[in-house]
Every structure is written in C-alpha cells, then in structure tokens.
Amino acid sequence: MKATVTVSFTLNGKPQELDVPPNMTLLHLLREEVGLTGTKRGCDVGECGACTVLLDGRAVNSCLVLAPQVAGREVVTVEGLAPLGTLGPLQEAFLDRGAVQCGFCTPGMLMSAKDLLDHAAEPTEKEIREAIAGNLCRCTGYQQIVEAIEDAARRKNTPG
Numbered sequence: 001m002k003a004t005v006t007v008s009f010t011l012n013g014k015p016q017e018l019d020v021p022p023n024m025t026l027l028h029l030l031r032e033e034v035g036l037t038g039t040k041r042g043c044d045v046g047e048c049g050a051c052t053v054l055l056d057g058r059a060v061n062s063c064l065v066l067a068p069q070v071a072g073r074e075v076v077t078v079e080g081l082a083p084l085g086t087l088g089p090l091q092e093a094f095l096d097r098g099a100v101q102c103g104f105c106t107p108g109m110l111m112s113a114k115d116l117l118d119h120a121a122e123p124t125e126k127e128i129r130e131a132i133a134g135n136l137c138r139c140t141g142y143q144q145i146v147e148a149i150e151d152a153a154r155r156k157n158t159p160g
Ligand code: FES
Pocket: 040, 041, 042, 043, 044, 045, 046, 047, 048, 049, 050, 051, 052, 061, 062, 063, 064
C-alpha cells in the first residue's frame, strides 16, 4: 500500500503540492510540513477553535480535516490575512480594541470573523457571537473581541 498521497491545493493564494500520509490532519500539514505556525493547536478534537482556517472561504477546524480532503481546494490561514506583512482590517481592529491578550485564540477568532465578514456586510452582535461560538478564549471575556469585529465591519463599510 502506498504510504503517502500527493495533495495539490492553494494555500494563501499560492499553489502547493505535498506528499503526506493519508491520515495527516490539515492542522499538522500546515504547522509541521509547511511551517505556518500561526494556526494554533489546542484541543486537537474540534472543541476549541484555535486551529480555525478557511477552506473554500468557510471557517473549519483544521484538526478535523484530513490533508487529502483539501485536494483541489483553497486554504487560507491567519498568515494569509497579512500577505505583505501589513495587518489586515480585522487584525487592526483586534489590536485597537484590546481583543488580544495571550493571543492563543486570536488566529482562530480572526478566521471565524473573516468568514462572517466575507458573507455578512452588517452582522448583528448576535451573529458575531454565533460566528465565534466555536472559538474559546480564556482571557478576554469575549466582549473586546465582539467589539473588534463590529469595528472591522464598520471600517469595511466606510469608504476611504
Ligand atoms: S485544535 Fe482544533 S478545535 Fe481545538
């Protein structure tokens, strides 16, 4: 039996082709094979949201996705929010609002928020809270994170 499979996909806008064991998770692939450690490993069982990335534009727990499942698809990680080293609007809003404390949950929060803002122009507070319901934060109490996402939505809708 072949020990590895070749997986071709798009990662943060760039084509990737890797030979990986068929039972490797996307989380492991990103952190250990590609070296993108922005995506965090928390629980490894789909409970904490620290490993959230976008798969074809929707937030998924990368610890629950097998690497071969991303073949032909598009993956965006937190590194993809600042491709030129300049923070994106969500990241700026998180900083401005004090929504980052230890930072462990932040990449996953950002990716869940990115999914929301890409699909809802003016999300309500309830929608924001629902969008990040799968992302656990030990530090902030969530309020600053919700405000940061509201801020980012406002900035997106304000021309100039
Ligand atoms: S590490 Fe994936 S949900 Fe916790």
